[in-house]
Amino acid sequence: MTQVQILAGFVERARFADLSIAAVEQLKIRVLDTIGVALGALDAGPIGAIRKLVAELGGRPLSTLIGGGKTAPDRAAFFNGALSRYLDFMDSYLAKGETCHPSDNLGAVLAAAEMRQATGAEFLTALAVAYQIHTRLSDVAPVRDKGFDHTTQGAYAAAAGAAKALALPCDQIANSIAISGTANNALRVTRTGALSHWKGLAYPNTAMAATYAALLAARGITGPEAVFEGNKGFMDTIAGPFEIDWSKEDLERVRLTILKKHNAEIHAQSAIDAALDIRANPHFAAIAVRALRLKTFAVAHRIIGGGEEGNKRIVRTKEEADHSLPYMLAVALIDGQVQPEQYAPDRIAATDVQQMLRKVTIMPEARLSALFPQxxxxxxxxxxxxxxxxxxxxxxxxxxxxxxxxxxxxxAKFDRVSRTFTTAAERAAIADVIATLDERPIADLTELLGAIRSHAAAT
Structure with a gap:
């Protein structure tokens, strides 16, 4: 058997009963968190543009768009994924050589599950499968240092999750994964230099393609059976050799994923806490700051601290701000929080924060790097x-x-981030459904999500 066939066997065997009570609890928390940050982005400019495009293109209404409307499953996967990604407030997983965001898989799994009229337990199982594959490939097959984006491992995870949600047989699961993994190897330039909207749309694009790959496989389309180990396959051309014994894998990796307290890139979270601790000192005054000096681990310096992925003191847009450690530290010291409000255009451009971020010096320390990612x-x-x-x-x-x-x-995070576009009753209903999702059809959730109306959807 090829590696993708062995992986497909793991996906096919997965059952909701395999999840521990703790894993189910954390998985539901991830669903609540992902839906919350998606709702919080409903009126974002890029989201409105994508919604208009979906409306113009059409699509058989099989899967719900968060905020109203239905379309084809692959387009729903893209749109809902874009929503959950826009604020950059989603979950993360830290491996030694890779950072990924497993909640990026929710758009594909939700669209496929609704299309099939799956149960909530089937949806949660498929999502747990995607989490497991995404995180484990990030552990053993990092690609960041080779110039590829972390969406690369996600191409396998999203396709597996969508195929599981569609209840495909083992051979079609394998073909779903093979098609998606072969076709979706994205460049790391997505997250280096001057950042664009594509930073938040790269994974939605992967989720859309992965969903379509699963639908193709369901109709008999085949993919390269040696996608992992074959001549010019993933190992040969990108990742190098690696091993995962899928017969011994479980569905518990969700418990090692982490959530964002601050609306900031994941590697900044503890540094922002440190800034807020300093701001709380009664003798501190932001206006009197001469210099900020941060020592941190190499990955944080490399990605958001001005290392190899670009100058982080040039901050003009939301995409640049939420990946600039100098900006996030500066705004935390001035405002006392880093939440969606801190990425408003006027806030980013304001003189106080622009001056403060230029006082920040960030240095990587080997002794701190040795502690990461634990x-x-x-x-x-x-x-x-x-x-x-x-x-x-x-x-x-x-x-x-x-x-x-x-x-x-x-x-509490869900309520705060989604309150602009929801009533208290709507938030309570969504939370209650997610809390008992394993006892319900997935339609109970999608109906509520489709009933939320943003200004963009209304017009």
Whole structure:
């Protein structure tokens, strides 16, 4: 058997009963979190443009668009994925050489599950499958340092999740994964230099293609059976050799994914906590800051601190701001929070934060890098004009796997981020359905999501 056939066997065998109680709880929390940040983005400019395009192109109404309307499953996967990605407030998984966002798979799995009229338990199982594959491939087959985007591993995960949600047999699951994995190898330039809208749309594009791959496979279309180990396959051309014994894998990896406390790139979370600790000191005054000095781990410096992925002191757009550690530290010290409001165009352009971010110096430290990814170490010093120095060290934050969100914390974030576009009754209904999703049809959730109306959808 080829590697993709063995992987397909793992996908086919997966059952809801395989999930531990703790994994089910965390999986539901991830669904609540992902839906919440999607609702919070309903009126974003790029989302409105995508909605208009979907309306112009049409599509058989088999899958719900969050915020109203239905379309074909692949287009629903793209649109809903774009919503959940836009705020950059979604979950993450940290591997030594890769960072991914497994909630990116929800759009594909939800669209496929609704098309098939699946149960909530079947949806959750398919989503758990996608989480497991995405995180494990990130562990053993990182591609970032080879110039490829982390959506590359996601092409396998999203296709597997969609195929599972469609209840495809093993051979069609294998073909779904093979087609998607072969076709979707994206470039890391997505997240380097001057960042564009594509930063938030790269994975939705992968989810759309993966959903379509599963639908093709369901109709007998085949893909390269040696996609992993074959001549010019994934191992040969991109990842190098790796091994995963899928016969020994479970569905528990969701428990090692982490949620964002702050609306900021994941590697910034503990550093922002440190900044807020300093701001809480009664002798601190943001207007008096002379310099900020952060010591952190190499990955944070590389991606958001001004390392190899670009100058992070040039901040003009939301996409640049939420991947700029200098901006996020500066705005945290001034505003006392890093939430969606901190990415409004006027806030980004304001003189106070633009001046403050230029006072930030970020240095990678080998001793801190050695702690990653088990910890997210940050050592922050803030010096005032009178010479006073405040210093705070942090290694994790609330939302990290050492201090995970419970349902109460997840619900508080959900309510806050989605309140602009929902009533209290709508939020309560959605949360209640997700909490009992394993006892319901998936339609109970999609009906509620389709009933939410944004201004963009109404017009």
């Amino acid at each position: 910890r997210l170490p940050a050592e922050l010093e803030v010096e005032l004009e009178d010479g006073t120095v405040f210093s705070v060290q942090r290694e994790d934050y609330h939302g990290f796997h050492t201090s995970p969100f419970d349902w109460t914390a997840a619900r």
